[in-house]
Amino acid sequence: MSGSGAPTASLPAEDPTGLQSFAVLLRRMNSEFNRIAQEFAQEQGLHLTDMQALIAILDADSDPDAAGEPMTPGRLRGQLNLTSGAVTACLDRLERAGHIRRVRDAGDRRVVHLHYAEAARGLARDYFRPLARSTDAARGRFSPEELEVVVRFLAEMNAELALLRRHSA
Amino acid sequence: MSGSGAPTASLPAEDPTGLQSFAVLLRRMNSEFNRIAQEFAQEQGLHLTDMQALIAILDADSDPDAAGEPMTPGRLRGQLNLTSGAVTACLDRLERAGHIRRVRDAGDRRVVHLHYAEAARGLARDYFRPLARSTDAARGRFSPEELEVVVRFLAEMNAELALLRRHSA
């Protein structure tokens, strides 16, 4: 610390539940997640983009919560912040590797629905298993009441972040 | 959900503090963070990689907690999972844009220390401000005792993730 400009400085982040603590913890968690994701993707010969796309497809396809509809290239484009060309290339790679199938929608034939192949499920499981184990290990150290608090916080946090998303759009 | 292989299936994630809920919440949070980071980077004409590098440099340079030492290309390489060429290119971009300076270490002259320029601080502030606001908004809805629980959970989670990192290395 060079004690530079900012008059708000010299807060040694001593408050363990202060904003600073949260910022540090959340940032670190994000970094770790990303590093793990990237490492796994690399091991599988995939790119981080491919991995993100695959997970988004799996989520949409198996989770009726998201929208009930399977993923489409267009939605992926928005969700991953890619251009159309990049989405096509990414899906080409995933399809060539046998992780997904493209299926023309019967109703609107401009639309392509993205379905995962069974192999992709295994891949996702392999990816999530260690993360799940870690999460479970952490969960195990808290009482049900405490877990409820944590879940509530995460939900609130997500709601705020979603808000932030719209705000800047 | 096609009710495939796994005998652990058919958990409709009804348990609001179950592992499933945590997985979904954490994953979503991670995605949002990444999307926000990427959008911001794009607005600034930077890449996500550059942004991550810049933050790592800022953290190391201003946070004595990390190591006391400023960041170096070598450490960045490990932290961001890049090759040497990519690190050099990334630092070239950041230096050209005036965000960082490269300074040869006096003691070991093979080593380059990375320091941020003042402009970079402003950039980081602009990046973190909305995130801080969101975090604060969420924080505001919890009692001090509850916040303590959340912080403890995040810390535990990070500890587990760090463990995971070593395990796979």
Place this chain on the structure above:
DNA sequence: TAAAGTATCTCAATGATTGAGAGATACTAG
């Protein structure tokens, strides 16, 4: 001093991403 080790950089090749535009299909109004 020689040899081995370490930190960073160089550069040609690779390949993901961009971005404009084409092609195909859907809606909407005359």
Place this chain on the structure above:
DNA sequence: CTAGTATCTCTCAATCATTGAGATACTTTA
């Protein structure tokens, strides 16, 4: 029903970040 407009996906040449082997400069050990 037809023309016109909007939407969804894909194509393709250009761009540019990344890779990876090696060069360079410095340090440490023998």
